[in-house]
Amino acid sequence: MSPIPAFAPADGRAPRRAGWPRPLNPRLRDWRGLRVWIVGASSGIGEALARELGHRGARLALSARREPPLRALADAAPAGSLVLPLDVTDAAAVQTATGRIEAEWGGVDLVVWLAGTYAPMRAQQFDLARARAMLDANLHGVLNGLAALLPMCERRTCGGLALVSSVAGYRGLPKSLAYGPGKAAVINLAETLWLDLSPEGIGVWLVSPGFVDTPLTAANDFAMPGLMQPADAARAMIDGFAQGRFEIHFPKRFTLWLQLLRLLPDRLYFAAVRRVTGL
Template sequence: MDQSIKHVWIIGASSGIGAALAKKYDQNGWRVTASARNAETLDDLASSGHKISSLVMDVQDAGAFDHAIAQFNQTGSLPDLVIFSAATYRPGGLDVLTHKDANNHMATNYLAAVGLIEAITPEFTKRGHGHLAIIASLSGYCGLPNAALYGPTKAALINLCETLKPDYDQLGLKLSLINPGFVKTPMTDKNSFSMPFLLSPEQAADKISTGLARGKFEIAFPWPLSISLKILQKMPYALYFKLTKRLAS
């Protein structure tokens, strides 16, 4: 294994932002391991690139991360960078909120990231370096219409990354939090509302890879939406709900 070639593991790489990131890192000369459940799409992705290999996994499977890491260790190819991009999304408010669906969203979007952190951190620590990037969302900044199942999982990821950043610093490891706005992917194709500042997956992958190369903690984009939501988050509730009600209509 050529140790001078950097290795990125992208979890949630069969479509959308994850697939665009896989192609971007491949073009930049990295070795890419692409993970998701859909083996066929991953194989298509692998054959479209130079150094992309697929590693099929369901992030909800207990032991999936340990199994993958054991495979990396066997070949002496523990990734330099790991990007967690897997997520599920069902738009809606009270109309879609059930314990079963909330549990499924939490399991894929949040608890799987916890499983990844638990599995990868000791490996990075043993080796002495490593960069973990978690994709959350601008919708995790505050409660928004149509995000009853999804928004809380992203808020939890943001809070977790803020909590763990000093621990990662102390270990000499890098942690990044990625908060995209709207990106045109199979996920947002489910939305029937208008999506301001919609980006392509390639534009998102550019912003993410540039931010990660700079070692940024938070990579939030596009900035007009990110700033608007930060301001919304700080508003008194009377004004806040006036605005979010408008977004819902």
């Protein structure tokens, strides 16, 4: 079984390639036989991605807190799929799941870390317990994953990591008092990981969704521009993997505007956000 293609040699020297610009990550186009661990696969984007990659022939390891949805996904996936229920805030459970994958598969070609939670929050309704719970799931859970996966990267038994953040991490937004800071940290984390791991031939992807129609976004009581269905979001991720991008963001008609807004001076940025949101 072939691992994902390395795009740089282990000594850190960039290979010569025809064409420019050189992709920042391996171009993943043929998923047949690739070993993919999806963390956060029970619903939303994770479920849709599992279904799409299963159709494309990937071997799947499926994780989330709820086991029954994972079993249903595994039944529809290629033979040999692993079901690994876990709570990402439990560091020991993440270590155990990682160990099982390495023992049964010998390694993993790509880990897609989607697990997280969301609840709208403003300063006037600040809830410390809820804020800590969001950071535990959205940031500390990722760190638990890295504690288990980075030793695999050193052993060359993990080919790449895709961390799912959010455009809410670009800059401060209303109702994102606890969610946004955690996602901003994941963006910074992915950028730093790319700098550390790309010279070793290990892919690092940052996935920045806009609004996707999931049980989490159902809590929003405001208009969500460019709202996507999970299946479309999964296909956008797969297209980004095929192009060798570092950041995969969607839908572009919405996310490109947010990327432009993040470049504005503070005064203009705050004025624009207030005008658009009415808050």
